[in-house]
Amino acid sequence: MSLVAARLRDLGTENAFKLGADIQKCVDRGMDVIRFNLGAPDFRSAPHINRVAIEELEKGNSGYCDPAGILPFRQAIAAHVSRTRGIDVTPDRVVVTPGAKPPISYTFQTYVDPGDEVVYPSPGFPIYESWVTYQGATPVPLQLSEEAGFAFTADELAAKVSERTKLVVLCSPSNPTGGVLSRKDLEGMAEVIRERCHPDVRVYSDEIYEHILFDGAQHESIASRPGMADRTVIAGGLSKGFAMTGWRLGWAVLPTPAEAALFKQININTVSCVPPFLQEGGRAAYESPETGTVVRNMVDQFERRRNFVVPALNDIEGIRCPTPRGAFYVFPNVAGVCETLGVLEAYDALPGAARARTTPAGMLQMFLLYRYGVATMDRASFGRIGADGQHFLRLSIANSMEDIREGVARIERASRDREGFAAFLVEEGLWA
Numbered sequence: 001m002s003l004v005a006a007r008l009r010d011l012g013t014e015n016a017f018k019l020g021a022d023i024q025k026c027v028d029r030g031m032d033v034i035r036f037n038l039g040a041p042d043f044r045s046a047p048h049i050n051r052v053a054i055e056e057l058e059k060g061n062s063g064y065c066d067p068a069g070i071l072p073f074r075q076a077i078a079a080h081v082s083r084t085r086g087i088d089v090t091p092d093r094v095v096v097t098p099g100a101k102p103p104i105s106y107t108f109q110t111y112v113d114p115g116d117e118v119v120y121p122s123p124g125f126p127i128y129e130s131w132v133t134y135q136g137a138t139p140v141p142l143q144l145s146e147e148a149g150f151a152f153t154a155d156e157l158a159a160k161v162s163e164r165t166k167l168v169v170l171c172s173p174s175n176p177t178g179g180v181l182s183r184k185d186l187e188g189m190a191e192v193i194r195e196r197c198h199p200d201v202r203v204y205s206d207e208i209y210e211h212i213l214f215d216g217a218q219h220e221s222i223a224s225r226p227g228m229a230d231r232t233v234i235a236g237g238l239s240k241g242f243a244m245t246g247w248r249l250g251w252a253v254l255p256t257p258a259e260a261a262l263f264k265q266i267n268i269n270t271v272s273c274v275p276p277f278l279q280e281g282g283r284a285a286y287e288s289p290e291t292g293t294v295v296r297n298m299v300d301q302f303e304r305r306r307n308f309v310v311p312a313l314n315d316i317e318g319i320r321c322p323t324p325r326g327a328f329y330v331f332p333n334v335a336g337v338c339e340t341l342g343v344l345e346a347y348d349a350l351p352g353a354a355r356a357r358t359t360p361a362g363m364l365q366m367f368l369l370y371r372y373g374v375a376t377m378d379r380a381s382f383g384r385i386g387a388d389g390q391h392f393l394r395l396s397i398a399n400s401m402e403d404i405r406e407g408v409a410r411i412e413r414a415s416r417d418r419e420g421f422a423a424f425l426v427e428e429g430l431w432a
């Protein structure tokens with residue numbers, strides 16, 4: 001007998017949360033750490049939204065509510081999705097969840113059996129791969145290439161789908177790359193799915209970054225392509241676009257009311273419901289005319305930071321950083337820095353067990369944190385399977401311009417500090 005169920009060994013994690021202990025260690029040593037690791041806007045939720053939730057609470061709207069989500073909020077979400085995707089969504093296809101993370105697990109629990117194949121982007125949000133392995137499904141990572149701006153084509157998708165495919169995960173704009181799938185890309189993918197996949201195959205379209213697009217781009221969803229609303233679970237929420245990560249407000253739009261009833265049933269079995277006064281705040285976020293200006297101001301700031309950080313990183317020898325078109329991340333290739341600092345040799349020299357626990361980019365990540373006070377995320381934090389030999393870091397630009405400038409300057413100094421890296425390996429003994 002063992003204490004912990006065997007299946008839990010196959011559940012992954014999100015390192016952005018796990019890195020907190022290392023950051024705390026550095027803070028306890030008196031370092032000031034620049035947190036490029038966090039995927040949370042450095043803005044507060046808007047006063048007009050806060051006010052509604054506070055008033056609702058004071059009115060006594062503090063009990064259990066409909067496990068699918070209160071009707072006015074589901075109506076607001078249905079109206080928003082119908083308008084922005086050009087499809088007809090009714091509230092009985094909407095389920096409100098505590099954040100946009102739960103619909104990922106709900107989708108796996110609802111549609112995926114052990115042995116089914118799941119196609120998902122890699123690098124991608126780590127929770128996708130985590131649930132593939134937890135569910136005993138077969139991972140089919142779709143490797144995104146730097147050269148293609150971290151988008152992928154219909155042909156690449158076609159090469160990954162088979163008669164065993166049950167779920168295809170898309171995420172645009174993407175965490176961690178900021179890549180955006182164009183309407184043409186999505187049209188091609190929709191064609192592949194319509195022609196090659198059984199009607200019961202589902203697409204999980206993670207659209208949590210729908211509001212954060214640059215260069216005047218408009219959000220595109222695969223659900224808007226002909227025939228795709230019947231096969232797509234659209235997931236979104238208020239965490240990113242409305243700077244409301246701590247509110248835990250997310251939602252899924254299901255292809256049918258019957259499938260929505262299954263998501264509701266999972267809510268009943270796990271969280272019961274999302275606090276109703278928060279949902280009223282969420283409704284205000286979608287319905288108030290003030291929200292558009294708030295979102296635009298925030299996105300403008302992200303775009304200005306992107307316009308600074310990409311050339312600044314590209315000026316560092318050994319770093320190559322493509323220009324993201326959405327979300328608030330940059331995903332530079334740091335292979336050159338790994339080479340200059342001797343990270344690749346140090347990685348090769350690690351004992352096997354230690355090598356399995358890290359990657360060259362992971363060693364660089366820890367060096368930047370422990371010696372230069374810059375917290376980043378390594379490539380392997382966004383899907384490990386098939387990612388060997390890929391040397392990237394993700395930096396969140398949800399930080400003040402001042403911190404971004406200082407962080408990039410520190411990375412530049414670190415990128416030349418070969419002696420410092422060698423000393424760090426001995427002194428910290430992280431992989432001893």
Ligand SMILES: Cc1ncc(COP(=O)(O)O)c(C=O)c1O
Pocket residue numbers: 039098099100101102125171174175206208237238239240245248249250
């Ligand atoms: C692609 C993606 N999907 C889902 C989520 C989860 O969002 P939430 O905080 O609303 O649960 C995140 C958060 O980082 C994300 O990046």
